[in-house]
Amino acid sequence: MAYTLGSTNEGQTRSVGPQHCVTRVELSVTATSLLDRDVASKSDPFCVLFHEVDGNWVELGRTETAVNNLNPVFGVKFQVDYHFEEIQKLRFAMFDEDKCATQLYEHDFLGEFICTLGVIVSNKKLHRPLILANGKPAGKGSIMITAQELSDNRIITLTLSGRKLDKKDFFGKSDPYLEFHKQGEDGKWMLVHRTEVIKNTLDPSWKSFTVPLISLCNGDVDRNIKVLCYDYDNDGGHDFIGEFQTTVTKMSEAQNSVEITRDYTFLDYILGGCQLMFTVGIDFTASNGNPREPSSLHYINPLGSNEYLTAILAVGQIIQDYDTDKMFPALGFGAQLPPDWKVCVYWPCILHAYYTQTHADTQIKL
Template structure:
């Protein structure tokens, strides 16, 4: 089982210098993406930093997290882009250079600076990237709630646009950025959103380690004006969680020197500070969370007649087709996390015997009161048996099967613990008919313990599927209600035609661990059996 091999979690801190300048009239707006090789020159995204505006020397505040496997060569690629729009897709953004390196090389050097390359042996100007690695040994996090009052006015036509930056002192005495808040526009007494940072990231888990806080006025050209600075440590901040708010004078060093009666440039107030335990995917799984796997298969007419070699349901002489390939790849990984190995499997969009009425959620084994198949092999056999008995029809409706699994997930929430999570795999040729109802179903499901994986087979234009995978922006229901969390992952099978079989599973399941953790965190649910070491 995958769960036992993961040695540890590693956090990468990224900064760059002398990046290429792609923007006319201003500097680039860089973001760094972390990709991992899944073989055969295919890469899957693991994480990305925030986007820093107008900077050729960015220090990214968001750390990149990944699992470190001692026994595997983990080939990584760090790619820096100049972001010009709101889309999450990077194809339309300028490439500022990248670096291919193994995680082993980074971990063994602890800190490494390398030139960025536009392509093999073509340097990206003088651009460099610096990566430092820390093993995450502490699973606690610090949650802070901060506001300010009476900040200095820095803008000619309006108030200031303040944001905070938190730094910890490294062993070399240098200050390292650990968190940057959002900017509050035109406000001298701002309240920032509550935020959470891993305790190890924030202060190396050392409550007395000096923390320096900068309050600055944001300028879109990247030349932010300092409002003031102060120093503290976590022990001092924790008083805000127990007694009353903790206040600090925000001091501008130059003003302090020049002005006789200078008091401060505003006051920063910590309203709340708490240390929380942050459980991982493995904590939940090893603590007794079952992952329930359901499959939905598209039997609509657009797939083509199963007897014709052009059909997506056509069985090749070796007994395989794209639908079976997807079931095998994903099922083999997920089944390890489900103890009873009984998987409900459904079809949709076909006329079903004996009356040949169209059904959008028929049991693949034609037994509606017991749609469970034994193991992945059971799903495969039920599919092979059902295929010649049904008539491919339409329309392609996703919402009935999503609502079906959501109904079961909803019942499981009555236990009010972290014991059940549901993964629905939909395999489809992508011609969806009930897009609006499906959006509504996904928004409802985002409040339940479930994830939806959609694998697209064939050569269709999967624009609608990409819309459901809310990566390009937040998916909303018809009434404008946004998803509570991102639960849909869409992958077109054609991207994996020549890749090793496990590559598809790695790519589609990459987001499930974080989706599971985000759900139980949202409800403040700890693992059913908390690992002894973590209490």
């Protein structure tokens, strides 16, 4: 049996199925010029990471303590699930360790920094001053947070063929197919992929297929892979033809033409410097109804907002972390604007604000 691995041919579809919306991110923390809370020596800082859950801060983890060090580089990393569509608020708090303390608040507070995970990953490396609990700058001390994606998004494409396989059918040849299994930590074999069946042949060539490397061998190129070959039978009693065991490393050595590529995720683009721009378009046509009536989308409840403002806020709070200038153009369309009252296809909403301020008795006609 022969096998080759490599990149797909030009024009060939390379699909490994839907990607997960959650990506694991590793956060590394360093600090500089921290406050010195000790008398006979320097501070012994450690960092605690909290995330916000229903308005409360919940601890996610702690670094090790850097003894007698005002410029610590912490070896312990924080791992967080990244959800683009959510506002994930994080709090990095620095403390000077007191060996007699049994509660976190008993350690000397050195300062903190609060932001969203979106801000961190959009900057890749974030350097900010520490703030005291009362909101005032700590005066000394800053924190640097670096984000790195942990997900193994390497993919591998295999093209396999067989030669002179055993004849298992009485009135024909064989109908061979392959099964790929990886070995789990418990030593048991788990099915990873099954090829299509090639009818009536002893020299099959199966279609190229692409799988995530983490699915094939848990991302370990030296982990054993078992390949089984069967003759397909309609009654389910498939005849065993043969098997072999190999690894990605061995297959690479055998063919000398292996290329493992990456299936880029959304976070890869963000960490690579991609920015998102947010532009708002608001419908001012009469289809929205009288803005003075509660049934209108433009109606602003004295006790709240309206559906437009709610939608803009929900989207804007997410997108703002990935936009450097934090400027969001807002355009309106479908209204008659002063002074000539002609229907305007679109206009910057700042004009609405201008006319509202300078012509208190002037209103846009729907």
